[in-house]
Amino acid sequence: MSFIAEWTHELHVLEHTFEALPDLKLSLEEVHPAGSGDESATVFYHWASGVDFEAFEAAMDADPHCDTLAPISTVGDRRLYRITASEEGSRVILYPVVAESDMVILDSTLTRDGLRSRVRIPSREALATFKESCQDQSLWFSLNRLYREQPGGRDYGVTDSQREALLAALEAGYFEVPRGTTLRELASAFGISDQALSARLRRGQAGLLRQTLATDDRGI
Numbered sequence: 001m002s003f004i005a006e007w008t009h010e011l012h013v014l015e016h017t018f019e020a021l022p023d024l025k026l027s028l029e030e031v032h033p034a035g036s037g038d039e040s041a042t043v044f045y046h047w048a049s050g051v052d053f054e055a056f057e058a059a060m061d062a063d064p065h066c067d068t069l070a071p072i073s074t075v076g077d078r079r080l081y082r083i084t085a086s087e088e089g090s091r092v093i094l095y096p097v098v099a100e101s102d103m104v105i106l107d108s109t110l111t112r113d114g115l116r117s118r119v120r121i122p123s124r125e126a127l128a129t130f131k132e133s134c135q136d137q138s139l140w141f142s143l144n145r146l147y148r149e150q151p152g153g154r155d156y157g158v159t160d161s162q163r164e165a166l167l168a169a170l171e172a173g174y175f176e177v178p179r180g181t182t183l184r185e186l187a188s189a190f191g192i193s194d195q196a197l198s199a200r201l202r203r204g205q206a207g208l209l210r211q212t213l214a215t216d217d218r219g220i
Helices: 015-020 053-061 087-092 095-100 124-136 160-171 183-190 194-211
Strands: 003-009 025-035 038-049 066-075 078-085 104-111 114-121 141-148
Touching: 003 124, 015 053, 038 087, 053 066, 053 078, 066 087, 095 124, 114 124, 124 141, 160 183, 160 194, 183 194
Parallel strands: none
Antiparallel strands: 003 114, 003 141, 025 038, 025 104, 038 078, 066 078, 104 114
């Protein structure tokens, strides 16, 4: 059975762009080799947000890590771009390590603070290989979560309703000290009783504990 790894690591790419646009966020949609005889190049489809698009395009045109940039689609405050890495950019990205290790990127977001990713990995050895690749480039690496993938796609051993309730409680400050909201206020937002929400949160927390602290898959 495969694992799901969630990590954050430093990435020395598009540094000029992030210096000019510190609020920029790039969310990965798809990535693949460029083809057309250029085996070294990689094409990324990223949703850009948090910045003015004209300023982003100007910054990318001047960034040595970007070879070509093409807008694809605009949805609300996000714009999808096709980005081809330059030769210099290809030397610092770590996607080849991911592909060669049979990893699958599920989510990935790049900001000035680093690259945060959720990745399906075939083994602990694959994760160790990726971590070593970061160390070889003197990049810091932080493994945030590692757990076995659950049948039916249930992450962390929680159901969709439990996940929704737990995240809502977290965002509202329910788990903070002192609490930022009450159980009654949260239950009202979900349209259920205090008792029903309390039970949902307890079951969700129990599932999280079984899949994290109570498992042997706590790291490498």
